[in-house]
Amino acid sequence: MRPDLRKRWENDVLIGDGAMGTYLYKFGFPVGISYEELNLLQPEVIGDVHRNYIKAGAELIETNSFSANFYKLSKFGLESQVEEINRAAVRIARQAAGDDVYVAGAVGSIRGGRRANVTEQELGAYYEQQIAALLSEGVDALLFETFYDLGEMRIALRAARSLSNIPAICQFAVDQIGRTLDGYKIADAFGILRGEGADVLGFNCHSGPKGIMSVMSGLGGPLDTPLSVFPNAGLADYVDGEYVYGATPDYFGECAVSFADLGARLIGGCCGTTPEHIAATAKALRGYEAAPLGQGKPLPEPREAVLVKDTGLVADGGPSRPGHPPDITQLVKERHTVIVELDPPRDLDIGKFMEGAAALKAAGVDALTLADNSLAVTRMSNMALGHLVQLKLGLRPLVHIACRDRNLIGTQSHMMGFDALGIDHVLAVTGDPARFGDLPGASSVYDTTSFEIIRMIKQLNEGVAFSGKPLKQKAKFVVGAAFNPNVKYLHKAVERLEKKIASGADYIMTQPVYDPELIVAIKRATAHLDIPIFIGIMPLASGKNAEYLHNEVPGIQLSDEVRKRMEGLSGPEGRAMGVEIAKELLDTAMEHFNGIYLMTPFMFYEMNVALTKYVHEKSKPSAAHLSRF
Missing domain, CATH: 3.20.20.330 (Homocysteine-binding-like domain)
Structure with a gap:
């Protein structure tokens, strides 16, 4: 019984x-x-x-x-x-x-x-x-x-x-x-x-x-x-x-x-x-x-919910659209070039985001990249924030475009809007399925694959719409593609990458890498490619963050040695160790690649301010390059 x-x-x-x-x-x-x-x-x-x-x-x-x-x-x-x-x-x-x-x-x-x-x-x-x-x-x-x-x-x-x-x-x-x-x-x-x-x-x-x-x-x-x-x-x-x-x-x-x-x-x-x-x-x-x-703690007395909206900041006027400095594919041929990812907020308050963007600008980043509702979680439009970053800070935005959220009509309209705003650096990604995000009832569109969207964006550069109709003038998009090297068979991932390059990709940005040996292996496996690769590095924020990334996030694998060093760490101590590990990875990455792609964990942008400065100090750039955009 x-x-x-x-x-x-x-x-x-x-x-x-x-x-x-x-x-x-x-x-x-x-x-x-x-x-x-x-x-x-x-x-x-x-x-x-x-x-x-x-x-x-x-x-x-x-x-x-x-x-x-x-x-x-x-x-x-x-x-x-x-x-x-x-x-x-x-x-x-x-x-x-x-x-x-x-x-x-x-x-x-x-x-x-x-x-x-x-x-x-x-x-x-x-x-x-x-x-x-x-x-x-x-x-x-x-x-x-x-x-x-x-x-x-x-x-x-x-x-x-x-x-x-x-x-x-x-x-x-x-x-x-x-x-x-x-x-x-x-x-x-x-x-x-x-x-x-x-x-x-x-x-x-x-x-x-x-x-x-x-x-x-x-x-x-x-x-x-x-x-x-x-x-x-x-x-x-x-x-x-x-x-x-x-x-x-x-x-x-x-x-x-x-x-x-x-x-x-x-x-x-x-x-x-x-x-x-x-x-x-x-x-x-x-x-x-x-x-x-x-x-245990008692539950609240039953009551109805009250939704409170946060107050968003409204952008003031700013400087006019900047000119046309060298794009990142040109910069990265000359020197180490740093792209930093900063996630748009999940609410209407852009204060912390703009504060982080300004700090990264001051540290000398070459572009700020903004995801397109990554992990299918709803965030503020990267078009709007990209425009503000460019307008108010004079910092180049590099925006992601996910195949998940827009059909062909919406995608072309979106790209035309970017062109009108002078946002010309984009990264084409498939996008995580909507059912795994915060609005699981939303539809995953996927009218195109990442290969197709790269080709179609480059078609806009020829002055031709997705439908084949003329657009009266040509766009000037520099299109990136994503690359996940954290796989069992690296050569197969490179074969997929070659298809993206054949579709028209101008540069590559990788998933975060936590193994110096893998960085070397990527260099060997991609030596025949003639477009720049930006190696992804995301500093770890804590021991729990390390275990979460290793065990739950697709495309990320941490070495046993890294996990051991992060074990039990949290707060400033954890972030300090995360920065130290990232610097060691940068030492290897900078030997083999000019392109560096830093991802910001949990809006701790100070970590990537330190890492950006480390890159510039290590590569000893001239002071002039910090204000080229």
Whole structure:
């Protein structure tokens, strides 16, 4: 007989299971089918997944019913089988679980962050239908997961409470800002849900351990309510036609202890996790003694959210558009040339950004590069900020153009706007998929590839529109391409790079590199290329930052030696060590490349001010070059 779940959460940390969909995908079940229909078509496969997680140490497993609601199943013509599919999901899980493991009925968000054409009344009916089917087979709990807004979560929870008092676990998919899509602070959302009958509150999907840990830390310490966490195995990368996740089982296990310290009483995994991740989690938490729940911080009293907008700064007038100094491909032939990336803000306050840009200008950077909503996170327009940087500071902007956000119409219009503003240095990138960002319901457009957008921008330089029509005059874009050298087979990455050069790329900017030997290898592998390469270096800000980059961010790998040096460091001490490591990398980079590309972590622009000065001191440039733009 299994002890009551509510009693277990008072005293213990339970191990949940891992991903179902990405696990099935890994073993050959394609995207585009209903994984929930497999409950009827191949129940032995679903049963094996459950058993693998139980063998790894899972004490609570979820039914294969995440999208088994009327709305989602209707996409596959299965809307008449809602009850059958959900009941089969419970039976399969219960058979695998036996007498010792809990079974939670999985209920996923219907809207999924999108403004789907479905009313609140319809949502309530769909949730009630699915939940009733799950309850009919005797689940131990209901797990509501991957909800982006509180409004929909409340509808689902109310449907559950109208049918049963069974334990309810409510999990949001949120980014590090710590708000739901409908504007509630997480603590406030939790308070409302607790008041309406939720037993466990938490997070899943959307980000890896680092992102969820950041939101949990913002709650101000462990709560008097049990929390649950089911993170992804880091951020997904699209490699050779499939999605891969970078967080290792060992890293996942280490993070599990930190989650437990922050009050998590149910810890599992979401997208990209496997039985190996769950086994590492179970091992790390073996013997862990949880603090009594009553000692935690109380949740806020249930109240409605109040959204407050920050006041943005308005640009004053400035100097007229500058002339046409040498572009970076010309400068880098003469001397070491420094490009620094500074992220546009995620709010309306540009004060810190402009302060950083001014400091970098004073340090002697040759161009300030601005990403185009990197990692699919919404930021201020790099066109607007690029114009202000150029207008107010006389600093050359180098703006990124992502294929993700604009169709061909929008992209050409955007490029024409850059030309009108005199912004002529761009970097063409594919762009991270929208579903991994802060607005997962947004569409990823991808009308073009990075190869095609390079070619089409260069076509504007011929005075020809994307449509082939004449533009009356020619643009003057200097177009860069991105290069990720942090791969197993460097020669294959170089082959891809050659295609970008063939499309018209004028220069290359690499992902951050943390290994001097790799810098040398890049030089050897690209020696035959006749365009400049800017080696990417991003100083590490802390030990946690180093582990996050290594384990969760696609395209970044740190050496064991670097990770060891950063281990346990934070604050000024961590940043100082990060700068020292970056200087050592610069020593090697400057021997082999004139192009240096510095990325700014967490708006700590002072780190790259120091590194820019280091480059200039080491290369002993003339004082005159500092004011060439």
